[in-house]
Amino acid sequence: MTFQRGKFITFEGIDGAGKSTHIQFVSDCLRARGIDLVSSREPGGTPLGEKLRELVLHEPMHLETEALLMFASRREHVAQVIAPALARGAWVISDRFTDASFAYQGGGRGLDRAKLEALEQWVHPDLQPDLTFLFDVPLEVARARLDATRDLDKFEQEQADFFNATRNEYLRRAAQFPQRFRVIDSSRSIPEIREQLQAIVESLSA
Numbered sequence: 001m002t003f004q005r006g007k008f009i010t011f012e013g014i015d016g017a018g019k020s021t022h023i024q025f026v027s028d029c030l031r032a033r034g035i036d037l038v039s040s041r042e043p044g045g046t047p048l049g050e051k052l053r054e055l056v057l058h059e060p061m062h063l064e065t066e067a068l069l070m071f072a073s074r075r076e077h078v079a080q081v082i083a084p085a086l087a088r089g090a091w092v093i094s095d096r097f098t099d100a101s102f103a104y105q106g107g108g109r110g111l112d113r114a115k116l117e118a119l120e121q122w123v124h125p126d127l128q129p130d131l132t133f134l135f136d137v138p139l140e141v142a143r144a145r146l147d148a149t150r151d152l153d154k155f156e157q158e159q160a161d162f163f164n165a166t167r168n169e170y171l172r173r174a175a176q177f178p179q180r181f182r183v184i185d186s187s188r189s190i191p192e193i194r195e196q197l198q199a200i201v202e203s204l205s206a
């Protein structure tokens, strides 16, 4: 028996844009449609990846070390979780993937894009998301949402210039890959965003 490869969906956006809020909703919509779904996150998603997550979110380190650890976590995630699930026909949702490295380490921190492209080619030469939701929101809105909720990690404590550059790189990539990106105006209310997400999910799983 041959299985059709499952679909790979990623959620992206600057910290506080609201992507995590909507992952559960989209997951519930897909499961209600009978789809076998694996939901995961980066950095993380495996026992080793979760240890790397603790390091990159809390320890100061060289920019290139940070990028390499993101891709080390990703290599493990692809090998242990994403590729096996897709191969057996399950769908995978990941809270962030390689677009985040281009946006944060590339846009935010200024790492040469060619180095990120080389890492991408090394770590997942044959894998790209089928669909990427980019939750786009002005920095001030994201910041207000974060400040209201929790202690901030290393990235969340970055300044406005960092997040503006990160957001701009996300938007640049959305324009570069329009066939897989859906830019969601995340400054709207949660019910309005859900309505749009539901329509996209229904068209995808029809």
Ligand SMILES: Nc1ncnc2c1ncn2[C@@H]1O[C@H](COP(=O)(O)OP(=O)(O)OP(=O)(O)O)[C@@H](O)[C@H]1O
Pocket (backbone or CB within 6 Å): 013, 014, 015, 016, 017, 018, 019, 020, 021, 022, 135, 145, 146, 149, 156, 186, 187, 188, 189, 190, 193
């Ligand atoms: N559309 C919205 N309107 C108002 N509040 C929202 C909206 N979306 C999310 N929030 C709230 O903003 C806060 C941050 O949301 P969430 O954790 O989903 O962001 P995130 O993009 O996943 O952030 P991070 O990447 O840092 O984990 C939460 O308290 C959430 O309830």
Ligand SMILES: Cc1cn([C@H]2C[C@H](O)[C@@H](COP(=O)(O)O)O2)c(=O)[nH]c1=O
Pocket (backbone or CB within 6 Å): 015, 041, 042, 043, 057, 070, 095, 096, 097, 098, 100, 101, 102, 104, 105, 155, 156
């Ligand atoms: C995958 C990935 C993530 N990051 C950053 C982006 C966020 O600030 C954190 C993860 O936190 P979240 O609350 O789970 O979104 O990590 C990054 O800089 N580069 C990456 O490749």
